[in-house]
Amino acid sequence: MRLIIAEKPSLARAIAAALPTTAKRQEGYLVAGDTTVTWCLGHLLEQAPPDAYDPAYKPWRRDHLPIVPSRWKLTPRPRARGQLSVIRSLLKQASVVVHAGDPDREGQLLVQEVIEYLGWKGAVARLLVNDLNRPAVARALARLEDNALFQPLYQAAESRARADWLYGINLTRAWTLIGRQAGIDGVLSVGRVQTPVLGLVVRRDEEIRRFVPYPFHVLWADLSVAAGTLRAWWVPGEQHRLDERGRLLERTPAEALAQRLVGAQGLVSSVETRQRRQAPPLPYSLSALQVDAARRHGLSAKAVLDICQRLYERHQLITYPRSDCRYLPEEHLTTLPRQLASACTNDPTLAGWLRGADLSRRSKAWNDKKVSAHHALAPTGRPFEPARLSSQEADVYRLIARNVIAQFYPPLETCEVKAEFLILEERFRASGQQVLVPGWKPLFTTREEAPPLPALNQGEACHVNAAEVEDKETTPPEPFTDASLIKAMMNIARYVDDPDVRKTLRDTDGLGTEATRASIIETLLDRGYLVRQGKALRATRLGVALIHSLPEAVSRPERTALWEQRLEAITNQADPSSFIDALVQDLHGLVGSADAAALSQAMATAQGESMAPASKGRRRKAGASNTGASNTGKGRKSAKGTRSSRSSKTRRTSRQTSGEGSR
Known part of the structure; x- marks a missing residue:
């Protein structure tokens, strides 16, 4: 057999x-x-x-x-x-x-x-x-091939699993033990992935909290040209006091210029026109879908994953959802038109989109070379009956189907115009965009990014009809949301300075995997490190104190890049033992750095700052779920000796989520 x-x-x-x-x-x-x-x-x-x-x-x-x-x-x-x-x-x-x-x-x-x-x-x-x-x-x-050929790949994966165990078990136990001395009840979980994600939120919150707004001023002028009217913005010169983004910090020069502008004559000093062709957005990977669903429908990353699982398993409406790929096999081109026709019949929105599609088109989404272990999310062809689904399930399904249907639409073609004006020897700028061919864009939005400018010719005259100075104020960065945190985890290379590390992180999946990113966020919420405030994800006092008490390298993503480099070497037949040996040596130093006094000080400092309060609905005692201590998810004695266990939501049997507690 x-x-x-x-x-x-x-x-x-x-x-x-x-x-x-x-x-x-x-x-x-x-x-x-x-x-x-x-x-x-x-x-x-x-x-x-x-x-x-x-x-x-x-x-x-x-x-x-x-x-x-x-x-x-x-x-x-x-x-x-x-x-x-x-x-x-x-x-x-x-x-x-x-x-x-x-x-x-x-x-x-x-x-x-x-x-x-x-x-x-x-x-x-x-x-x-x-x-x-x-x-x-x-x-x-x-x-079929000989499985022995894949032994290096197996050794790399095995090394990753063992390394995550070593890292999570030892650092979690070390910080839990000093937490007891600092008066913190329960398990303080530390992991290779979850802790840098927490570090992202802590650092963003601190940037927001320490942000000091300052005023700046802008001057606009409404201009008449031969073909119509437009609004242009003054570009102050370097002789004025500007910030690093070229914003004017003193109102007086803008006021003085505004008083002279109305009725003044000028000319169009330059016109730059560029036509662009933009291909449709690719079909979704899970993370890309989570980002869009959060923005469009306010769904958490975990909610999107759960919905996708139901669409896949219960309703059999979509292909395998836990995919990190945004491309489709070329062979699907022959079957997908029939599948889309079946899938879209019962929904007026999808049917309308499909009627506008040219099924003979082929976009760059069809590429066997870029299909990895899984292909992008796509409809299976089973009829979509919205009445049999929840409204959220229907919303997510339409997003998935839309991005596939969009592959059969023409590119979006636009004409972008940037113009400069010289008025009273001062420079003004205006920009606009004209849609030449809407292509796939109406499936996504009917809003224009920027209204078009009237026809302009270099050297033609312009006349100032009105001018006004507006007072503005700088704003802090936005707190992370599910969408922006998932995106940050996907594009974690943006958050590191070292160019070699950035390249490694760009070449890998970033922090976490498609299926674990949502569970990482939920884990940080369950452990009381993060809390939701509306759509925002904010760090709690406990989360801030943990990050401040850890060595900086533990709370930053560079370690993931270093591990990926070494795991890739194992895939290319390097000795796995050298990777584990180096990690063990590193762990001696990390465990030895655990300092109860530093943790106590971090808690005291966090208490004195404006921390996000713990959510009554989600917050447990530190470590009430202690999967950070091991890969097992079975639960073990907490610091007080009571038994705890992984929640049923994070205990599901799936290879993507297994062991993530220690990561």
Whole structure:
């Protein structure tokens, strides 16, 4: 019997459907002739807790740190034991085993660790599927590879999992123990990903709190030219007092010029015209969808993820949602028009958009070379019936369908005009935009970015009809919201100075993954480090104190870039042990830097500043969910000796969320 082990049930179903024999469903697997297809449910295994290595580690003690296993152990996740038993039983009957994890680092780990844990000693083939369409899966089945070729990828993923465990376990225990001395009840969770995300919010809040506004002044003039009227803005020269952005800090020069302007004559000193063609926005990855759904519909990142899971699993309206890719397989071009026609029939909005589409068009979204483990989110072709969905589900579905339909619209073509005027020997500027071909734009908005300017010719005369000075004031940066924090995590390279680090972070996924970013935000809320104030995410006193008590390197994203460089080296066959050894050496210094007096001072300082209050609805005692202490999510003794457990929302069995508590 040939046994294929897929990463998830949806992939298993797609593989079974591509086999020549019709598959029959059994409990936990599918049978098609001499091939059996079973599946994992995300990670079935997780890193064992410290006391699995030595019962002495169950009580948390400073002199135990850093805890470094000499021989690593895995343990079954509680909710995965049943499926693990199914796979164990099937392996005993198998003559051939095929690894069908996603074609990425984590997908390689997820299935291979199960195969090895259950003691399979035979050869393993590798099936690489990144498109669930039946012809694509059938082609993948015809070109199996030797799983041994992917051993470096497995070692890199395994090293990442162990490193996150070492980092989260040891720093969480160290800071929890000094927290006890500082009078903080519960677990102070520290992780490679969650702590830099918290650091982003803390630093943004402090920038807002310390912001001192100052006034500046602008002068506009309404002008007449041969073809109409427009408004232009004065460009003060360097002889005036300006800030770093060229804004005028003294009102007097603007007032004096305004008094002379009305009735004055001038000329158009320059006209710059540029025509632009803008392709439609690409189909969504999960994070890109979370950003847009937050802005358009006020949905939290977690709400969007949950909605997508329902659209995928319950309603079967969209493809796999936890994707970091914004491109579609070229093969889908042949089937998507039919799928869109079926999907849009029952909704007037979608049907109207589809009527305006030219299905013979091909945008840059269709690109096999840019499709990774998964492709972009897209409709499956099942009829969309809004009445059977919640309003939020319908809103999110329309966004997903819209971005795919937009690929069959022409580019947006605009004419952008920038003009300068010379009036009383002073420079004025104006800009405008004219839409030449609306293309895909009406699917997204009917608002014009900037009104068009009247026709202008260099050297033509202009006349000042009115002028006025406006008093303005600088404003602080906006606090993070779900949308802007997700975007910051996606584009974390913007928040570092080192060019090499920036490049690494641009080349990777940033902080977190598509599926974990929402849970990271929710985790920080659950642990009382963040609180929602309307749409804003603000750091609490506890969150601020934790960041200020940690070494700066722990609360910044550079470590993720450094790890990615080393993991990439392992993928290219570097020795994994050197990465772990370097981390252990680093941990000795980090654990040794834990200082109760510094944490007490940080709490006192935070108390004296205007911190966001803890939310009564979300705030628990520090560490009431203690997944930051380990990868297990099983719960363990808190600092007071009481048992705690991961919330059901963050405990779901999925490979993307597994272990994130320690990250």
